[in-house]
Structure formats: structure tokens, C-alpha cells
Amino acid sequence: MTSFKLSSIRAMAAALAVLALVFAPLSQAEAQAKKEFKVAWSIYVGWMPWGYAADNGIVKKWADKYGIEIEMVQFNDYIESINQYTAGAFDGVMSTNMDALAIPSAGGVDSTIVVICDYSNGNDVIILKDKTELADIKGQKVNLVELSVSHYTLARALETVGMTEKDVTVVNTSDADMIAAYKTRDITAVVTWNPMAAEILGGPNANNVFDSSSIPGEIQDSLVVNTATLNANPALGKALTGAWYETMAIMSADTPEGAAAREAMGIASGTDLAGYEAQLAATAMFYTPADYIGFGEAELAAATEKVTAFLFEHGLLGEAATSPGYIGIEMPDGSVVGDADNVLLRFTTEYAQMLEAGML
Amino acid sequence: MRRLINRKPDGVARLALMLLPFLLVLLAYMAASEARLAVNPNDKLLPGWASISAAVERMAFLPDSRTGNYLMLNDTLASLTRLGMGVVIATAIGGVFGILQGLIPYFRAIFNSFTNVLSMIPPLSVLPILFIMFGLGEPAKVLLIVVGITPFIIRDLALRTSEIPHEEIIKAQTLGASTWQIILRVVVPQMLPRLIDAVRLSLGAAWLFLIAAEAIASNAGLGYRIFLMRRYLAMDVILPYVAWITLLAFALDLALRLFQRAAFRWMYRGTGN
Structure with missing residues (x-):
């Protein structure tokens, strides 16, 4: 009898251990210095360069330079990639400014926009x-x-x-x-x-x-990185920024090499060179760090306020939100749109400026 | 003989054992949720009880600020209407075709292979064709359920019909019954409870198709709400909805089983049930 009881207790303990294991991946990793990073991206005209950069060793080249590893993971489901990032499975994700605010930021995950890739200009x-x-x-x-x-x-x-x-x-x-x-x-x-x-x-x-x-400049497509991870690992921001603008220089060039890059991106997104260039025509790409820095200084704050107004009206800033400014958004110059005590989304041009100054 | 196979838990022990796996999952959830909330109090993936119950109150017991509707009630009614219509239509078609296919050789010759092939087509893979044929309104959602579960019901019922002992059919004929009388007096009474079994088994698939249909295009429904909320990871709303769907599905299954038991007592005679 005793042995039976013992074994059933052991079985229960084992069951609990298995359950704990099942839920273990759900625990949120604390930010710390590390060497391996995962960034999620999905098919969109302004993000296809990430796929090109990953396939052609540009991401690896920049990651090697800073002694880290960056895995670019392509998602078929855009929202799922943001959810996975918000849940902590990824260090970075490609997202619109609106979704970055509504999902990770409203979910309490302090996020930093390292690079605005483009804004929708007719897309x-x-x-x-x-x-x-x-x-x-x-x-x-x-x-x-x-x-x-x-x-x-x-x-x-x-x-x-x-x-x-x-x-x-x-x-x-x-x-x-x-x-x-x-x-x-x-x-x-x-x-x-x-x-x-x-x-x-x-x-x-x-x-x-x-x-x-x-409504130019209001719908932005960006590289979003977990703020705590970025602060502990500036190398991640440096490597991604370097890889991005190197790819931008290649694809924006009016050369056979540039056309080949655009064609590769077009094919990867299920169209061809002509189809991809037509989409690019409706997309305002920020091809150089200066483009992004200039936009961040001039138009960003006004565009951001329009987006927060929409999100608030649709209850997307969370149930606790009492005004469109409930979540603070830090601008590149350090000023804050909204509540300065609840900053959960940050735009930074720090890395673009480093590149511009030749420091990357 | 003291062997595991002969040991049966009694009253209280049985109840405790039944609850055990549920409790374990609940405990594990609470532990994981607590661990995540300790790192980020606003975590959306595994919300705590407070935010879940706040979400339930908001969705179920307070009118929506934008439309004035009780959202959960609205969603439930929309979904149950679609599900109910879909299942009733599928049952009617399945019942008629299943019995005819199981009983009448000519009918079987025409339709058997066709339904078998049809049942192998995953309906979700031909969605665009269904859209063009039936639009994107309410009929299309009901139809997706019908298309999804009818072939299964037909096949199951045809099989059950062909399992009726041939002696019964012969006997009815020697007593002078026509085909129509045989269908009405011998086959249908035996097949009705089997039809309920088939419907019960296909309910899971029906829910799946309902939620898929609502995810594609709609402005109310349990599946609609879940897919909408998923856009911003509002698990505090999604988890109660999932629990609610599970409960509804369970209740529906139970209701069908009780109805079957009350209406067709002969089926349970001698089974010790």
C-alpha cells in the first residue's frame, strides 16, 4: 500500500514537473548582455531589404563586426511576429508605428524604434x-x-x-x-x-x-527592438543599423547591381522587378541615415499624435488608458509625446547618427 | 485479484482524480502567469485573474461604450445562430443522403464515390471559390459549416445503414413492405439515434469551420472577437472566450446525448448504461 502511495506521489510530482517544463518557455527572459539575437520580419515592400540583407550575408557581416550573432526569422503572419516579439521570443521585429504602440507598448514591453525603414506614401x-x-x-x-x-x-x-x-x-x-x-x-x-x-x-x-x-509620414514601417535588450547590448543596434543602410545603398543605386537587388526582393515577395518598383513608388523609403534623422526632427511628433488619437479612440492603448497621451513616446531629441512618466516607445536616431559620423 | 486492472476508484476519489488534471493545468498557468507578471506587470500573454475578470465584466456584463451592445451576448448569439443553421442543414442533407446511399444500390452507385471524394477536399483550401459562389455574407458562413461537415455525416450514416442486418430487410419484404415503407418503418427509426451520434462527432469540426468563417469576414461572433483581439494580444479577453466556447460546445454535446437517451431509450436497453 505504502509503495503504491509513494509511486502515486512520485507520479504527481513528475506530472507537475512536465507541466512546469511545458510552460517554461513562456517565462520572460530578463534583459542581459548576450551574444545571440533573433529578429522577426514579414513580407512587406519596405521590409524586403531585410530578407535580402540576411540572404546575402550583409547582416552576418555586420554582426561579425560586433562579435554577435543575429538570426533574421521570416514570418508569414505579420501580427503573429509582433505577438511573438511582445511575448519575449524575439529581440526585435518589423512593425508599423501603430502596431508597435498597440501591441508591445500597450503590453508593457518598452520598445525602441532604431530605424524607420519607410512610410506609406500611397501603399x-x-x-x-x-x-x-x-x-x-x-x-x-x-x-x-x-x-x-x-x-x-x-x-x-x-x-x-x-x-x-x-x-x-x-x-x-x-x-x-x-x-x-x-x-x-x-x-x-x-x-x-x-x-x-x-x-x-x-x-x-x-x-x-x-x-x-x-497622409504622408503617418504610417511608418520600422525596426523595433526591446529597449532593455538594446540598452544592455548596443552592438545589436549598431549591427542592424549598419546592415540596413548598407542594403539601402545597394538597392537604391541606379546600377545593374541595384536592379538585381530590387529584382531579388521583388521575387522574394511574390512579384517581379516591375511589380516591386511599382510598390516602391508608393513607399517613401528612407534610403540614407540623413533621411531618417531629418524626418525624426521635423514631422515625427505631429504624425505620432494623430496615431495615438486613433488608438485611444479604439481602446488600443489598454483599458487603463485615460487619454491619447497615456503612453509616453520619446522623440529622437529626447522630448516626450504623452505621459513622460509612462514612456514605453522610443524613437532613436542615435545609431543612424553614429553611422552618419562614420563611427560604425 | 489485486491488479491495477481491477482497482477502481470510488465516489470521492473518482471526483478528485477527475479534477486533478484540470487543477494541475490551472496551477501551472498561475505559476507561469505570476512569473511573467513579476517581470512585466502589463504582460498580455498570460494575464492574471484580476485582468481576466475585469475583461469578462467588460465584455459580458457592461454595454459596449461605442455600440451600447453587450458584446459577449451579441457574439454568442451571432455564432450560435450560424452554427445552429449550419448543423441543422447539414443534418437534414446528411440524413437523407446517408440513408438512401446506405440502402438503395442505384443511389449508392451514383453518389458513393462522389461523396467519398468530396469529403476529402479540405473546404478551407477552396475558400475563394466558395466566396465567389456564395458571397461573404451570413449564408456563406453557414455554408462553410454545411460544406465542412455534411460529407462526414453522409458517410457515417450510409455506413450505419448498410450495417442494418439484411435479415430485417428481408423480413419486412416478406411481410409485404414496399421500399418506402421499409425506409420509413425499419431504417429511419434505427438511424435517427445514429444521426445524433454523427452530429455529435461532427460538432467539433463545425465549431472549427464557424470560427474560420468568422475570421475571414464578419462584424460579430465568437471567432470574430478572438481574431480581432489577437491583433493586439488581448489574451485577457481571448482566454475567457475560449473557455466560453469550450463550455458551449460541451453543453451542446451533453444536450444532444441527453436528448438521444430520452428519445431513443431502446438503444440503451441491455447495455447497462
Whole structure:
């Protein structure tokens, strides 16, 4: 009898140990100096250079220079990559400014934007079937990925014609199914981004009635790194910044080498050189550190306030948020937009300036 | 004989053993959640009880500030309507086709291979075609469930029908029954409880298709809410929703089983159940 009891206690202990092991990967790693880093990225016109940089040894070259290892992991699911970063499985991720605020920052993960890769300058489009004016959207069902930059684009567009979201019905629709959805009869208005937008606009009856070139600089696509990790490991910021602008120099060059790089990025994102260059035309890339530094000084604060207003209105800054400024956002010059006592997102041009000064 | 195979837990012990795995998972969750919250009090991945219960209160018991609706009630009704319609339609089609396929050789010759092949197509992989055919509104969501589970119900019921002892069919014929009478008096009464079994088994798949449909295009529903909340990792809302879905599914299964037991008592006769 005793032996039976003992064994059952042992079995229970073993079961607990197994369960503990199952949950162990979920524990959050404390920031510390380390040598190996993981950065997640997903397919998007402004982020394809990361794939190119990883495939062509540019990331490795810069990582070696600082004696670290950086693994670039490609995600098929953009939101999942940000969730994984927020949960602590990755040290960095490619994200829009809006999602960086709504997911990691609102989740208490202090994050730093090391490099703004680009901003959307026409990549996010409101498309109406048959109708040609934005005002015609009134009363329609609008299919879009809710709470995404598409939703933001819609909200900003409605403002320009004196409407609010109450004037339309938003229907959450998966981005993967947007093209097929548009082909059905009952769908008359969509908001989506490239390459889906280009594909839809290429078909009949599709009119671009508003795009993000009317709200330049507000939808940014950035490299986001965990602040604590970055502070403990400045080498990570240095290596990523170096690799990024080296890749930028290659792809922006009007040379056969530059065209080859753009073609490789196009093919990797499922299109070709012409298709990729068409997407680039609707994207304002920051090709040099100076571009980014200049944007950070001039337009960043105003654009950021518009985004926080949208997020607050949709409850994306967390339930505790009482105003759009609930989460503080540090600008490159050290000033803070919002609550200076609750800074959870930081823009830094420190590394771009180091590169500019020839110190990387 | 004192062997493990003969040892049975009694009353209290059985209850305790039943609860044990649930408790262990709960304990492990609480430990992991606490560890993460100690590092980052705002952690969203494994929220603590306080934020989960706040989320439940917000979603279930307070009207939404933007629409004035009770979101969880709204979502539940939307989802259950879709699920109910889908399952009822699938059951009706499955019942008729299953019995005919199991009983009538000509019918089987035409449809058997077709349903077998059809049931092998993963419906989610041909979604764009379903969209073009049925749009993206409510009918499409119901239809995805129907397309998803009907072939299974047909196949299961055809199999059960063909398992009816041939002697019974012969006997009915010697008593002068026509095909129609045999279907009505011999086959259908025996197949109804089997149909309920088939529906119970396909409920899991039905939920899967419901949630997939709601993830694609909708503005209410349990699956819609989960996928929307996932966009900003609001696990404090997602976890109660998952628990709620599990509970609903369990209740539905239990209700079907109790109905079957009450309506078809003969099935349980002699089984000691």
C-alpha cells in the first residue's frame, strides 16, 4: 500500500514537473548582455531589404563586426511576429508605428524604434467599386482588417470629408482573402494595402478614392527592438543599423547591381522587378541615415499624435488608458509625446547618427 | 485479484482524480502567469485573474461604450445562430443522403464515390471559390459549416445503414413492405439515434469551420472577437472566450446525448448504461 502511495506521489510530482517544463518557455527572459539575437520580419515592400540583407550575408557581416550573432526569422503572419516579439521570443521585429504602440507598448514591453525603414506614401488604399468619390462611401459596408493601418487610413480619410466611422459599417476581413472577397457581388468598398491593392485596382470597376499619400509620414514601417535588450547590448543596434543602410545603398543605386537587388526582393515577395518598383513608388523609403534623422526632427511628433488619437479612440492603448497621451513616446531629441512618466516607445536616431559620423 | 486492472476508484476519489488534471493545468498557468507578471506587470500573454475578470465584466456584463451592445451576448448569439443553421442543414442533407446511399444500390452507385471524394477536399483550401459562389455574407458562413461537415455525416450514416442486418430487410419484404415503407418503418427509426451520434462527432469540426468563417469576414461572433483581439494580444479577453466556447460546445454535446437517451431509450436497453 505504502509503495503504491509513494509511486502515486512520485507520479504527481513528475506530472507537475512536465507541466512546469511545458510552460517554461513562456517565462520572460530578463534583459542581459548576450551574444545571440533573433529578429522577426514579414513580407512587406519596405521590409524586403531585410530578407535580402540576411540572404546575402550583409547582416552576418555586420554582426561579425560586433562579435554577435543575429538570426533574421521570416514570418508569414505579420501580427503573429509582433505577438511573438511582445511575448519575449524575439529581440526585435518589423512593425508599423501603430502596431508597435498597440501591441508591445500597450503590453508593457518598452520598445525602441532604431530605424524607420519607410512610410506609406500611397501603399494603403481605399477602393470603391463603380463609385469614384470618397464621399460615396457613406452608408456602405467597408471590408478591411479591423484595427490595422487600413482602419486608420479609413478613419483619417473620413475626417477629410467630414464623416466619422458611424457613417459606414466596418466588416473585419482577412487580408489573405481580400482579393477574392472583392470579386464577390456584395462587396463594394475595401481598404487594403499593396500588393493586394494593386491587384484589385488592376481589375475592372475598382477606383482608388483615397490613399496614404494624402497622409504622408503617418504610417511608418520600422525596426523595433526591446529597449532593455538594446540598452544592455548596443552592438545589436549598431549591427542592424549598419546592415540596413548598407542594403539601402545597394538597392537604391541606379546600377545593374541595384536592379538585381530590387529584382531579388521583388521575387522574394511574390512579384517581379516591375511589380516591386511599382510598390516602391508608393513607399517613401528612407534610403540614407540623413533621411531618417531629418524626418525624426521635423514631422515625427505631429504624425505620432494623430496615431495615438486613433488608438485611444479604439481602446488600443489598454483599458487603463485615460487619454491619447497615456503612453509616453520619446522623440529622437529626447522630448516626450504623452505621459513622460509612462514612456514605453522610443524613437532613436542615435545609431543612424553614429553611422552618419562614420563611427560604425 | 489485486491488479491495477481491477482497482477502481470510488465516489470521492473518482471526483478528485477527475479534477486533478484540470487543477494541475490551472496551477501551472498561475505559476507561469505570476512569473511573467513579476517581470512585466502589463504582460498580455498570460494575464492574471484580476485582468481576466475585469475583461469578462467588460465584455459580458457592461454595454459596449461605442455600440451600447453587450458584446459577449451579441457574439454568442451571432455564432450560435450560424452554427445552429449550419448543423441543422447539414443534418437534414446528411440524413437523407446517408440513408438512401446506405440502402438503395442505384443511389449508392451514383453518389458513393462522389461523396467519398468530396469529403476529402479540405473546404478551407477552396475558400475563394466558395466566396465567389456564395458571397461573404451570413449564408456563406453557414455554408462553410454545411460544406465542412455534411460529407462526414453522409458517410457515417450510409455506413450505419448498410450495417442494418439484411435479415430485417428481408423480413419486412416478406411481410409485404414496399421500399418506402421499409425506409420509413425499419431504417429511419434505427438511424435517427445514429444521426445524433454523427452530429455529435461532427460538432467539433463545425465549431472549427464557424470560427474560420468568422475570421475571414464578419462584424460579430465568437471567432470574430478572438481574431480581432489577437491583433493586439488581448489574451485577457481571448482566454475567457475560449473557455466560453469550450463550455458551449460541451453543453451542446451533453444536450444532444441527453436528448438521444430520452428519445431513443431502446438503444440503451441491455447495455447497462
